[in-house]
Amino acid sequence: MRPGMIAAVLGKEVRDLFANRLLLGAVVFPALVFAAIPTGIVAFIEVNELDPDQLGQIQQYISQFPDLSPKLAAQGFIVLNFMAYFLLIPAMVPMAIATQSVIGEKTARSLEPQLATPLEVSELLIGKALSAAAPAILATWAVYLLYGVMNGAIADPVLTRLIFNDVWTVAMLTLVPLICLLSVLLGIIVSSRVTDARTAQQIGGFVVLPVIGIAVAGFFSGQASFSMQQVLIGDLVVALLVGISLAVGNWIFDREAILTRLT
């Protein structure tokens, strides 16, 4: 594995991504939407007093923050509860980039010239995976930071501290990159079996369903946030799935299969 080769592939892919404004929009837009919704709710609560009836309905949620005023507790619950959706960014965005990248190469028949160079298939795959994962990871981190700072500024600095808690810091540093990697690998595997990006993304959508399920379950469970134990178990499960996907990807993407089936 030669870093220079991976860097060359990465550089080319990043150039490709920046030249594709639509795809670049697909990286940035969902991340902003996922952050904007809860921030909007926090702002709404900030400018509108909660009436006692409403407070009664959300008592079980705000009781998770006994040290905070009911209004701030409601805002705290909202900002933390919506954060599970941040896991959707690494699940969806890299898949879109990876499928576009592989199917684009299939359509342009540009895999063969690359494989005719001393480039190894593993170097090509890692370069592609990094180029699809990196924008999603950076977008998630950037929006996470923005989310923490914005909500602190709109309501109270307590919200910033709630958002930048240990559990989510660990999740951002471990779970987000792992989900990105899994999403990329699944995108590549799916792309090898279909001929157009839309179909690949539709099939890929089913693949990210478990992540969406976790986010939605978190939202409706009444639990404000994941526990550290849940994040670490999540890390373990996703790492295992990454390992399996890597093996399958390597098997599917051997040089001969690419040349005889994918081009």
Add this chain to the structure above:
Amino acid sequence: MIESIGLTKHFKALTAVHDLSFSVGDGEIFGLLGPNGAGKTTSVRMLAGLIGPSEGTARINGLELGRDSQRIRAITGVLTETPGLHDKLTARQNLGYYGRLYGLRGANLRRAVDRYLDVVGLPDAGDRRVAGFSKGMRQKVAIARALLHEPDVVYLDEPTSALDPSAAKMVRDFVATLRDAGRSIVVCTHNLDEAERLCDRIGIMRGTLLLVDTPARLRRQGRSASVRVDLVGARRPGSFLDMLAELPFVEAVRAAEGSLLVEVRDPRGDNPELVAALVNAGARIVSVTEEVATLEQVYLDLIGEAGTRDARTVEAA
């Protein structure tokens, strides 16, 4: 130097290439001629170290296929059947990317990119995205890409397809300079005229090599030479037919308007005897011309025979 030794490739039940053996010397252009599905691309992919053979092996500049495939790819330039460019990148970025994959860096890379953009006649189009290029311009970028790293061995699949006649000539001339620089070159083509003009030797292929020789010898392959004798005077050409048919070296003869068409085995040895016999019989000869078969005739005969043989084999099976 390319040495192919019994290369064979099976794809499940299908044998794409069978027992392919030939060699290409330094400074030689070898043409692979054959119809679609003849195994040309599979052969090149094996020789270029892209896919492994099922049987047999090859040595490229002493490097063994399989064991040294990565090193083989480093000294090899491949022009693929379709240009396969990255549309969102400029021509310069496309070449820069491939230059880096071939290990070029910094000033060397920039020099190589500039040089080859110039060689293929695109010095002013380097900073334009290739998505807007014509087919011919794309082909030129792909040719530059294959040569950027000064490979010792070059495989060119239909190098002049999509090029206008002047660009095609430029490419042919450039390929000839590569030969002069000592590179081993394999050209896959359907274009018989191009093969004849460009190649030192030609292999006609259909699953395996049916025939390998120089273009001149291929045209003669297994055929009698046809000699055309133009006559003037009162005697009609048909009046010499019986006399000529008696000559031992004449294989066939027929008369045409003002001329005789005579098939002989060895024109160099037989033509003087033929002329003498005709003069003795009272013929007044204007000219004697050897009519050589075209490469196309030879190719079609061979491919037709192989096709018929394949059909018979399938029928028997």
